[in-house]
Amino acid sequence: xxxxxxxxxxxxxxxxxxxxxxxxxxxxxxxxxxxxxxxxxxxxxxxxxxxxxxxxxxxxxxxxxxxxxxxxxxxxxxxxxxxxxxxxxxxxxxxxxxxxxxxxxxxxxxxxxxxxxxxxxxxxxxxxxxxxxxxxxxxxxxxxxxxxxxxxxxxxxxxxxxxxxxxxxxxxxxxxxxxxxxxxxxxxxxxxxxxxxxxxxxxxxxxxxxxxxxxxxxxxxxxxxxxxxxxxxxxxxxxxxxxxxxxxxxxxxxxxxxxxxxxxxxxxxxxxxxxxxxxxxxxxxxxxxxxxxxxxxxxxxxxxxxxxxxxxxxxxxxxxxxxxxxxxxx
Amino acid sequence: xxxxxxxxxxxxxxxxxxxxxxxxxxxxxxxxxxxxxxxxxxxxxxxxxxxxxxxxxxxxxxxxxxxxxxxxxxxxxxxxxxxxxxxxxxxxxxxxxxxxxxxxxxxxxxxxxxxxxxxxxxxxxxxxxxxxxxxxxxxxxxxxxxxxxxxxxxxxxxxxxxxxxxxxxxxxxxxxxxxxxxxxxxxxxxxxxxxxxxxxxxxxxxxxxxxxxxxxxxxxxxxxxxxxxxxxxxxxxxxxxxxxxxxxxxxxxxxxxxxxxxxxxxxxxxxxxxxxxxxxxxxxxxxxxxxxxxxxxxxxxxxxxxxxxxxxxxxxxxxxxxxxxx
Numbered sequence: 001x002x003x004x005x006x007x008x009x010x011x012x013x014x015x016x017x018x019x020x021x022x023x024x025x026x027x028x029x030x031x032x033x034x035x036x037x038x039x040x041x042x043x044x045x046x047x048x049x050x051x052x053x054x055x056x057x058x059x060x061x062x063x064x065x066x067x068x069x070x071x072x073x074x075x076x077x078x079x080x081x082x083x084x085x086x087x088x089x090x091x092x093x094x095x096x097x098x099x100x101x102x103x104x105x106x107x108x109x110x111x112x113x114x115x116x117x118x119x120x121x122x123x124x125x126x127x128x129x130x131x132x133x134x135x136x137x138x139x140x141x142x143x144x145x146x147x148x149x150x151x152x153x154x155x156x157x158x159x160x161x162x163x164x165x166x167x168x169x170x171x172x173x174x175x176x177x178x179x180x181x182x183x184x185x186x187x188x189x190x191x192x193x194x195x196x197x198x199x200x201x202x203x204x205x206x207x208x209x210x211x212x213x214x215x216x217x218x219x220x221x222x223x224x225x226x227x228x229x230x231x232x233x234x235x236x237x238x239x240x241x242x243x244x245x246x247x248x249x250x251x252x253x254x255x256x257x258x259x260x261x262x263x264x265x266x267x268x269x270x271x272x273x274x275x276x277x278x279x280x281x282x283x284x285x286x287x288x289x290x291x292x293x294x295x296x297x298x299x300x301x302x303x304x305x306x307x308x309x310x311x312x313x314x315x316x317x318x319x320x321x322x323x324x325x326x327x328x329x330x
Numbered sequence: 331x332x333x334x335x336x337x338x339x340x341x342x343x344x345x346x347x348x349x350x351x352x353x354x355x356x357x358x359x360x361x362x363x364x365x366x367x368x369x370x371x372x373x374x375x376x377x378x379x380x381x382x383x384x385x386x387x388x389x390x391x392x393x394x395x396x397x398x399x400x401x402x403x404x405x406x407x408x409x410x411x412x413x414x415x416x417x418x419x420x421x422x423x424x425x426x427x428x429x430x431x432x433x434x435x436x437x438x439x440x441x442x443x444x445x446x447x448x449x450x451x452x453x454x455x456x457x458x459x460x461x462x463x464x465x466x467x468x469x470x471x472x473x474x475x476x477x478x479x480x481x482x483x484x485x486x487x488x489x490x491x492x493x494x495x496x497x498x499x500x501x502x503x504x505x506x507x508x509x510x511x512x513x514x515x516x517x518x519x520x521x522x523x524x525x526x527x528x529x530x531x532x533x534x535x536x537x538x539x540x541x542x543x544x545x546x547x548x549x550x551x552x553x554x555x556x557x558x559x560x561x562x563x564x565x566x567x568x569x570x571x572x573x574x575x576x577x578x579x580x581x582x583x584x585x586x587x588x589x590x591x592x593x594x595x596x597x598x599x600x601x602x603x604x605x606x607x608x609x610x611x612x613x614x615x616x617x618x619x620x621x622x623x624x625x626x627x628x629x630x631x632x633x634x635x636x637x638x639x640x641x642x643x644x645x646x647x648x649x650x651x652x653x654x655x656x
Contacts, residue, residue, distance in 0.1 A: 051516035051519075189584060190600065194600045221594060222595070262550075263545035263549045264573065266570070268546075273525070
C-alpha cells in the first residue's frame with residue numbers, strides 16, 4: 001500500500017537465552033516477534049489481539065524502537081525508524097508515543113501532574129515557563145481532568161484518572177502515532193467505558209493513528225477499524241473489525257471468539273464453544289510449520305511442514321494464514 | 331431449608347482513616363447444587379462477603395459487626411474455631427484468583443493435594459495419594475502420575491488453577507467458593523477452567539458461589555446473580571431477569587457500559603463519578619451521587635431489597651415506589 005502511514009515489513013524481534021555466569025553461552029532464542037508485516041493508513045485504529053506471551057507487547061515496543069528489532073523495517077511517514085539512532089531517533093519520538101497498561105506503575109509517584117506533563121512538553125518543544133501552566137492546563141482539560149488538579153500527585157487520583165494523566169502525557173508532544181498497550185485492562189468496567197470513549201474521541205479529533213493492544217476481543221472490536229490476531233509471534237488473521245469478530249476464518253480466531261464470554265444468557269446457553277486443548281506453546285521452542293497445529297482441531301500433516309501464507313477468501317482485505325482456509329470456510 | 335443462609339452480614343474494617351464499611355448488611359441464600367454469581371466492581375465487597383463467612387478476615391482491623399451465616403445448622407460467624415475448621419476446606423472450599431501465589435512453592439503438588447484429606451482425617455496417606463492422583467487426572471492434567479511429583483513452578487497458570495480446583499474438590503465439599511477464578515488467565519484457558527468447574531459441579535452436586543467482575547462469565551454459568559455496589563446487594567435475581575429485565579439503575583448502567591453489548595463505534599454509556607468512599611457513610615442509597623435518576627428521596631433514606639416477583643429483588647426506592655422504568 002502506497003498510502004500507508006505506518007509500514008512494518010517482516011519485523012523480527014528475537015531474544016537470546018543465555019546460560020552460565022562467567023562464560024555466558026547462548027542456548028536458544030525466544031522468537032517473540034517473528035516476521036510481522038502490517039500497514040496502517042493515517043488516522044486508522046488497528047486492534048492487536050492475542051493471548052499473553054504471543055508477542056503483542058513486544059511488537060508494540062519494537063515499532064517504537066524501545067527494543068531494537070533483529071530484522072525488518074518500520075517506516076513512519078517518510079522516515080525509516082529502524083535506521084535512526086541517538087539524536088535523530090530522539091527527535092523522531094515526538095511523532096510516536098506509548099500508553100501503558102498499569103497507570104499505577106507508569107506514573108512517577110514523586111512528580112506532580114504539572115511536572116510530569118511540563119517535562120513531556122519541554123522535551124520536544126521549548127516553551128516559555130509562563131506559558132507552560134496554560135499548556136498543561138489545556139492538556140488536562142483535553143483528557144477530561146480539571147486543570148486545578150495540576151499540583152497534585154498521582155496517589156491522589158483514582159485508576160481511571162491516572163490513566164487520563166498517562167494519556168495526557170502521551171499527547172503532550174502532539175504525536176501522530178499512539179501505541180496503547182492494554183490501556184483499559186487494569187480498570188473497572190464503568191471506568192473502562194470512560195477511557196474507551198476518550199480514546200476514540202481523541203483519535204478522531206487529532207487524527208491519530210493508533211495501535212490498540214489488548215487481550216479483550218470485545219473491547220478491541222469496539223474501538224478498532226481493523227483487527228490483527230497474533231499467535232506466537234506471528235499474525236494469523238487480519239481484517240475489518242466486525243468481519244474478523246463476526247466471521248472469523250482462522251481456526252485460532254474462531255476458538256478465541258468462541259471463548260469470549262458474552263454477557264447474554266440466551267446466546268451463552270446455545271453457543272457452541274470451541275475448547276482448545278492445552279496452553280499456548282513456549283516461544284522458546286515453537287512447533288514446526290504452522291505454530292498453531294498442536295492445538296488446532298483441524299490440523300493435518302501438511303500443517304507441520306511450512307508456515308502458511310496469507311490468503312483471502314473473497315479477495316478483500318480480510319486475510320488469514322491457514323493452508324486449509326478455503327475448505328474450512330465453506 | 332437452604333444449604334447456606336446469610337443474614338444481615340456486616341463486616342467493617344477499623345482503620346486509622348476511619349471505619350470502612352466493606353460489607354453492610356448482606357443477606358442471601360444458597361440452595362444445594364445451585365450456582366450463584368456475585369458481580370461487582372473492585373471494592374464492592376464481594377470478596378469480603380465470602381471471606382467473612384469462612385473466618386478469613388484479618389481481625390483486627392476487620393470486625394464482623396453483626397449477622398449470621400447458617401450452614402447446615404451451624405452459624406459460621408459465631409461457632410468455635412474448631413467447628414469452623416471442621417467445615418472450612420472440607421464442606422466449604424475456596425479457590426482464589428491468582429494461582430501463581432496460592433500454591434506453596436516449596437511443596438510438591440502431591441503433598442499439597444493430600445493435605446485437606448489428612449487434616450480432616452478423611453483418609454490415610456496411602457489412600458489419600460490414590461485419591462489425589464484420581465483427582466488430578468479428573469481435572470484434566472495429562473500424565474498425572476508423573477506431574478504429581480512436580481513443583482508448582484513447573485506448571486503453567488491454567489494448570490495451576492486446575493491443581494487448585496483439584497485441591498478444593500478433593501474433599502467433595504457441599505459448597506465451592508470461586509473468587510475470580512479465571513481473571514488471571516487467558517480467554518481460551520478461561521473457557522477450559524469454567525467448563526471444568528461446571529463438569530465437576532455436576533458430578534459432585536456441589537453448590538458454587540462465583541465471584542467476578544465480568545458480566546460475561548456469570549451469564550453462561552450461574553443460575554442466580556447478586557449485583558453488589560458499595561458493600562450492599564443492590565439487585566438479585568435469576569440470571570435471565572438480571573440481564574433481560576434489569577431494574578436497578580446501577581445494573582442497567584453497568585450493562586450499557588460494556589462494549590460487548592453495544593453496537594460497534596457507538597459511544598459507550600459512562601457512569602459519572604467514582605465508586606463511593608466506603609469510610610464515609612451515606613444516609614441514603616450509596617449509588618445516588620452517580621445515579622441519573624436520583625432525587626432528594628434517594629439521598630435521605632436507605633433503600634431495602636424488595637421483591638419484584640419471580641425471586642427478583644432490587645434496592646432502589648424509585649423503582650419500588652414510583653415504578654421507574656428505564
